[in-house]
Amino acid sequence: MAGGTSVFHQRLQWRAPRKGTPLEPIEEEETVSKPSIKHIDHTAQPYTGPVTFDVSSIATILVHLAAGGARGLQREKPGMDAVVAELASAMPGAGKTAGVSPDTYQAFLDITGKLARLDQYAQAIALIAQVFVDSQAWLEDQREQLLGQITDTVQSTAKRKKNDAIAKPFLLAIEYKKQSATKAVRTRKKNADAKAAAAAPATPASGAAKGAPAQGAAAQGAASATPAASPAPVTTGAAQKATAA
Numbered sequence: 001m002a003g004g005t006s007v008f009h010q011r012l013q014w015r016a017p018r019k020g021t022p023l024e025p026i027e028e029e030e031t032v033s034k035p036s037i038k039h040i041d042h043t044a045q046p047y048t049g050p051v052t053f054d055v056s057s058i059a060t061i062l063v064h065l066a067a068g069g070a071r072g073l074q075r076e077k078p079g080m081d082a083v084v085a086e087l088a089s090a091m092p093g094a095g096k097t098a099g100v101s102p103d104t105y106q107a108f109l110d111i112t113g114k115l116a117r118l119d120q121y122a123q124a125i126a127l128i129a130q131v132f133v134d135s136q137a138w139l140e141d142q143r144e145q146l147l148g149q150i151t152d153t154v155q156s157t158a159k160r161k162k163n164d165a166i167a168k169p170f171l172l173a174i175e176y177k178k179q180s181a182t183k184a185v186r187t188r189k190k191n192a193d194a195k196a197a198a199a200a201p202a203t204p205a206s207g208a209a210k211g212a213p214a215q216g217a218a219a220q221g222a223a224s225a226t227p228a229a230s231p232a233p234v235t236t237g238a239a240q241k242a243t244a245a
Contacts, residue, residue, distance in 0.1 A: 047131045061114045151177045
């Protein structure tokens, strides 16, 4: 397990069987945690299932895709069993009329049969795959705890004796364990920030928007304070004649 992560752990990308409960990967990325669970059952039970699988009978239909090669492939969707039954009923009488090639339908039946053969092994193999992941996580956790005991003891001894040289041969181990503490601090900060953001009141309207009604009121007040212009005097016909004279 050089480099901190085993090749098995790096390459283990188990796909869920086509039918059944998907496998749950071990999440290692730092994400804001969900509400804390009061109790997580870490009880480990010995695996008593099958440990030997002979897949030689289906070896000719097994393929290995390149990394990421499954992306974009069309997978089975709900309702396929009903579709298979419908085609079995429709093809003999209506297939030719509909223009469906017998070769195409036969190829469809062949693939359906191969998938049924894979399904015979999928559940058991998916289970042993999950057992491998669980076993690795369980053993890694035990080793991490033991390493923590070792580094805590070394640091405690060095501190008690006031002699940093005692811890010098264990520097890599001590630095390694500090990763967990640093990650825990970052995760707690993220959780606290997320909690604070969720509890914060809604952002008030911007200053410009808030000032708009006040400006409108001021403009209205200014308009009311300005005296209205005096109406022009009405000139009578007699006055017009006098002015003209």
